[in-house]
Amino acid sequence: MSEQSGRPRRPAKPYRRPQKDPVRILAFEALRAVDERDAYANLVLPPLLRKAREKGDFDARDAALATELVYGTLRRQGTYDSVISACVDRPLREVDPPVLDVLSLGVHQLLGTRIPAHAAVSASVELARVVLGDGRAKFVNAVLRKVAQDDLDGWIAKVAPPYEDDPEDHLAVVHSHPRWVVSALWDSLGGGRAGIEDLLEADNDRPEVTLVARPGRSTAEELLREESAVPGRWSPYAVRLAEGGEPGAVEAVREGRAGVQDEGSQLVALALANAPLDGPDRMWLDGCAGPGGKAALLAALAAERGAVLLAAEKQPHRAGLVAKALRGNPGPYQVIAADGTRPPWQPASFDRVLVDVPCTGLGALRRRPEARWRRRPEDLEGFGPLQRSLLRTALDSVRAGGVVGYATCSPHLAETRAVVADLLKERPDTELIDARPLLPGVPALGDGPDVQLWPHLHGTDAMYLALIRRTP
Numbered sequence: 001m002s003e004q005s006g007r008p009r010r011p012a013k014p015y016r017r018p019q020k021d022p023v024r025i026l027a028f029e030a031l032r033a034v035d036e037r038d039a040y041a042n043l044v045l046p047p048l049l050r051k052a053r054e055k056g057d058f059d060a061r062d063a064a065l066a067t068e069l070v071y072g073t074l075r076r077q078g079t080y081d082s083v084i085s086a087c088v089d090r091p092l093r094e095v096d097p098p099v100l101d102v103l104s105l106g107v108h109q110l111l112g113t114r115i116p117a118h119a120a121v122s123a124s125v126e127l128a129r130v131v132l133g134d135g136r137a138k139f140v141n142a143v144l145r146k147v148a149q150d151d152l153d154g155w156i157a158k159v160a161p162p163y164e165d166d167p168e169d170h171l172a173v174v175h176s177h178p179r180w181v182v183s184a185l186w187d188s189l190g191g192g193r194a195g196i197e198d199l200l201e202a203d204n205d206r207p208e209v210t211l212v213a214r215p216g217r218s219t220a221e222e223l224l225r226e227e228s229a230v231p232g233r234w235s236p237y238a239v240r241l242a243e244g245g246e247p248g249a250v251e252a253v254r255e256g257r258a259g260v261q262d263e264g265s266q267l268v269a270l271a272l273a274n275a276p277l278d279g280p281d282r283m284w285l286d287g288c289a290g291p292g293g294k295a296a297l298l299a300a301l302a303a304e305r306g307a308v309l310l311a312a313e314k315q316p317h318r319a320g321l322v323a324k325a326l327r328g329n330p331g332p333y334q335v336i337a338a339d340g341t342r343p344p345w346q347p348a349s350f351d352r353v354l355v356d357v358p359c360t361g362l363g364a365l366r367r368r369p370e371a372r373w374r375r376r377p378e379d380l381e382g383f384g385p386l387q388r389s390l391l392r393t394a395l396d397s398v399r400a401g402g403v404v405g406y407a408t409c410s411p412h413l414a415e416t417r418a419v420v421a422d423l424l425k426e427r428p429d430t431e432l433i434d435a436r437p438l439l440p441g442v443p444a445l446g447d448g449p450d451v452q453l454w455p456h457l458h459g460t461d462a463m464y465l466a467l468i469r470r471t472p
Contacts (some may be wrong), residue, residue: 025127026283028127030048033238040368041074049063065102083147105127177203178375185322195456204369207366207376211240212261212297218329222250227243227245262463264453265409284308284310285394286356287354288314290313291318297324300329302331310396363461366461380414387408391404391406395430401469401471402469404467411464420468429472432450452464
């Protein structure tokens, strides 16, 4: 009995240890790696999943949920940040990054999945107790309970400015892209609201796994025998794993006779290989070959014609990846570590040259959703001189009558048409070839002569290609 009140004292609740959820802990670890080390989820997540499976913690459903939590959170990070901002009493920059990661995972479960609200909040609070401690778990609980009061559409109506007042900012919040990226993509795409919304939505879709059958070593027919495999849309060598199949389980991929390669990248290599030449067709060059997908396809195509590919890559470790991709090619080839802006080969040595130049990567946001938050407009200033230098060297490297393919996985006009236009002005001994006939059956290729592929129109990364003939 209490001496002051005379009433019995309520016994204290025993402390309950937090429940460890391996799926959500793994998702949190992946997000922390992306945030702390500037890692890419597509490189971080597979080894984490493999380790979890080896420990016996995971089955296929667990792996699928962890993957959805990581990629879904990264794709919608901008939208979720706007929602979280409306539910906390401080700027997001003052919220500790690990706390923000737990909150973002919770918001994705609440607004982006079918997980019941009470389960999403409870699981997130338990995760917070494990990785953050009980004190900050209370903060997570309070914020997520506010978020749970509305659905995604309701929150967007609250946090996104009206389209009529600020179209680009509205689209940036709704579709989770930085405003400057929305503006750049819209400029390149042209047209009205429907097209840009379709593109931004496609950027947030989970891409299919696409395989390439390397000529002379595998066939699309062989790959189509795999479970859930369906034909590619445009490339005769492409096969899609429609149910998100595991490419490492495909025998031809394990043996290097096939690879994982977006269909847009395949089309770029095929267009260059099939471009009409004046004169011989014996020596080909891939001047920016890492990590080796296009080089492997080009080397196989060259071998069918008795031609030889030289694959050059500046970074030695990436040159090693190229060598691995080309190992077993049916014809002769060579891989060297060399700077494409200061080449060791003689001018006019090649009949066909590909330069898939370093870029902002804005064309592959489906595969690397975190890249949209890392890039800045000023990055273009760094890439521009390098892109022009690589194209200039490529034009020097091809003989008169030969063809250069300038490619980039970015649709930004500063990385595509502006670069090509500058070099055409600088080089009177060049002319553009219409690339569209070299992509047979592919629709919506625009006015040409260059080609811009789009996720929402072609189901590919947003690859750009210009074909340039060196004239006498």
